[in-house]
Amino acid sequence: MEKNDRSGESGPEKVAPKDDDAQDENVIVVGWDSPDDPENPRNWTLKRKWAAALTVSAFTFISPVASSMVAPAAGQIARDFRITNDFTINLTISIFVLAYAFGPLVLGPLCEIFGRVPILRGCNLFFTAWNLGCGFAQNEKQLIAFRFLSGLGGSAPLAAGGAVLGDMFAPEERGKSLALYSLAPLLGPTVGPIAGGWIAERSTWRWVFWSTSIVAGAVQAVGFFTLRESFAPVLLERKAKKIRAKLDEESGGSNVKEVRTIYQKTAKRNYGHFFFVSICRPFVLWAQEPIVQLLGVYLAFIYGIIYLVLTxxxxxxxxxxxxxPGFVGLHYISLGLGLWVFSQINSRMLDVVYRKLMARNGGAGEPEYRLPTTFPGTILFPIGLLIAGWGAQEHTHWIVPDIGFFFVGAGMVLTFQGMQIYVIDAFSIYAASALAAVSFLRSIAGFGFPLFAPAMYNALGYGVGNTILAAVAFVIGVPAVLGFYKYGKKIRSMSRHAGGN
Incomplete structure (x- = not known):
């Protein structure tokens, strides 16, 4: 899958018109009418862009809320369904995240074929329906199955959301919108248990699912008005279809002109081959791209820890x-505060640092300019784990573990935001597939970490267990960020898919 694969079916890579095409009056190449074309998502008004950005972030937020909101109610579910096995209890929580691993591998490429909006809206509706069904489950098998299916639908924003923002915002403008978007999958799992704890204590665990379904339905309704298609190849293909239809009407059906977009080498497309290549793209990116592999491993560890902490x-x-349970849920506020406070700082610093480094580079931006704000996160994250672990181990005042969780949240959001926007900047038009490839291992870790957590802490205690996790986080995180900042451009120059913004 070379960038300029001659088949013309490898994906929506922009293709410059050939000289003979430009001279051939029977070939019409469709692009934007001008650099200021208002139909180009990059030229939308800020109001329209932010309406779409907030909607995508809401889609991305409600699904992770549902993933973890059930955690404080796990005891109720175990009693109602007479579950005595810790593994099964934790499985009812983490099975949702397992679906996050597989959903984007298909949904990411699909949104590069059919566009962002149909995938986001359709999958949110799918998520809402099955999440509602979880509240009516009659045994643990039904609950686990329904949770997995709802997780598949809920994974769509993880596959397409970041790509939508990349469609609309230029690299030097992306920081705030992507910081908000990437905060959602981290803040959602911390907000969920706060509400879930009180719902479980004052009502029944079934309302944990019913309440999130109501909110998801409201977000779906808003999305019908605020979310518009932003993927340039799809928008230009629609424009080309209108031109073809007009030519057919004017010629009485005898039009011989070929109409194609700047993203196509021919107007005729082998959809079977195109679909196959697009679906395979996340796997190809994972196999061929060191950036995807290394960031995928580190983000997998970070994401695994957040679900380990949640449980x-x-x-x-x-x-x-x-x-x-109600007061237990309140302690998630410390984790959420760390996420929120440092995401607000980072959302402002991302673009400031990017512009300053771009100015030093003669006005040329590089994806690596996203990484300086990530480095503090690699330090804060292990510090937080140590404070939380040893605070609980030594039975200190409850505020000590809370302080630790605050720094854990801070470290998570700094590393997560910086690395996610780095992937989007580096892979540009293939952002959805690249994010799907990165999120696969991340979601596997989010599924698996909570399952071994009880055994680890029973054997080692919270202090030693978190010390091991902190050491691993430091040893992987610091060299990864420094290495990518120094050698990232060289790695991208050898890439078949990564290029720029």
Missing amino acids: TIPEIYTNVYHET
């Missing part, structure tokens, strides 16, 4: 501090 907080504050 560990109830155990710490129930078993060590003997609190009720």
